[in-house]
Amino acid sequence: MSVLMVSDNSRSTAASRPGSDWWSPEIDMVDRLHELRSRVDAAVHGTVTLPAVEWDVPRRCAETLSVLTRVCIEQLHVLPSSEQQQAQLLFDLILDLQQLAMDWYLHATAMRGHRLADCAAGLGRLRGVPDSAALLDNACEELVLRCGFHRAVLSKVEGRGWKPLTINTRWDEQTPSWFSDWTSQTIPLTGGAPEAEMLSRRRPSLVYDTASAPVYRPLIVQAGQSRSYVVAPLVVGTDVIGFLHTDHHPLARRVDETDRDVLWAFADGFSHLYERAVLIERLKAQRDDVRDLFFGALDRIDELCESDLAAVRRVEAGDDPATGPGRKPVGLTERERDVFDLMVTGASNQEIAERLVITEGTVKSHVKHILRKYGAVNRAQAIAWALNAS
Structure with a gap:
């Protein structure tokens, strides 16, 4: 989509523009061009059709300046030598037209540079x-x-x-x-x-x-x-x-x-x-994924090490959980017991979370504590030892 111009009358919007806006000098130069066109029309006594002056594409104003200059020069060529005052008038018009053309060129060049510089500054701000x-x-x-x-x-x-x-x-x-x-x-x-x-x-x-x-x-x-x-x-x-x-x-x-x-x-x-x-x-998303995997692996290694040490201590104490008879009762909290009861039925962490109205992360934490208390390396082992103990 894109948009532009509702009115052809530049003066209808000129009153509302801020004085510091970059297009203000253009409107001022269009006003000068209006005045020069009127002077040229008076100088040729309306015998030549002159182009209209509109604040449209700026190149059209440049073209209008060129046409007006050419009309003045042509008028000088056919002017009788006795018309000194008229010749001076045309000379002055040509000089004023050329001055405006130069002002227009300098303004356009400067504004292009300023706008490109502002564009670069805007991109610099967006970088942050x-x-x-x-x-x-x-x-x-x-x-x-x-x-x-x-x-x-x-x-x-x-x-x-x-x-x-x-x-x-x-x-x-x-x-x-x-x-x-x-x-x-x-x-x-x-x-x-x-x-x-x-x-x-x-x-x-x-x-x-x-x-x-x-x-x-x-x-x-x-x-x-x-x-x-x-x-x-x-x-x-x-x-x-x-x-x-x-x-x-x-x-x-x-x-x-x-x-x-x-x-x-x-x-x-x-x-x-x-x-x-x-x-x-x-990259940040991948970094977070790698971080989760890394710390998850560390937690798993810690669990395995702790469960293995717990098993060794039980064997040394003559209480091998694999044999069952010498196993001591495991003390679970009320919430851990709720989680464990659902584990025995084969429910997944997500299903347990939905049944107990807790987050899946909380379920994982309870499962970890249950495995540690039983000295088991996985859910199946903890369930088997619990059933044997009962």
Whole structure:
């Protein structure tokens, strides 16, 4: 899923943006471009059709600057030499247009560098997240708060489909109601959709216009109101396990190549962090299993040693438990007697735990004590000696 732009009017959202946001200079430069276009239109007396100025994909503003500059130069070529004042006006316009073009280029270059640096810093923060589940929970927040996007969605791939998991937006503190309706649904990975192509390409896709792109319209266009978005795959090993979708909703700004590069850098780094977290979790689980086996073996060895020593002492005392007649009664607690009575019937530890309403671990502890008291090496021996004694 992914989303972008509801309104084409940049000024309708400009009032709500924080002054420190990275896109604020762009809107200011669009305002300058509006003014310069009006001056060029007045200079040519409306005889030339000029391109409209929209805060859309930034490259269109660059193209508009180029067109306006060319119109001024062409007007100078046909201007009579006597029109000195008009020529000076056109010269000034050309200089102002070139100054804005340079400002635009420097801003775009600087912002790309800043956003990539913030992306790296965000990945550095995520490196300290304790587990894979927490990584998934924090990914979209980093994209919105640190990387310059306004909406981010994380989805998981399941077979030939993908399912939205989490969303984070710059403007809303709670999950949008329309998104909750899609978290339990699987979107098919079919046709020429950007998400389907990523299963083999493993590279991000930039959708300039969802109106003409083969996107999943019920979610992306109708529910998410998207006009433009970037999507990048999350790759672990050789498998695409999920997607990250980002855009600038609800600002009237389409995504561009910088958005694609920033998301690609984040998705690539995040994939490595997630793979590392999963590997560490598996290693910890294996460590715990080995630890349980090791200490279980030690307990078993201790039991065997203790039972063997107890048997030797009985033989030395003339009370061999194997012969039965000289065997002394074994004192069991009331709970141990309950457990032992069920052992005699052949009940398993789990069945004993269910009958006595205790945990299986408690049953194992009682069984261990019973074996030690009887000096037996296993359950069958303890039962046999108990029956002989009786």
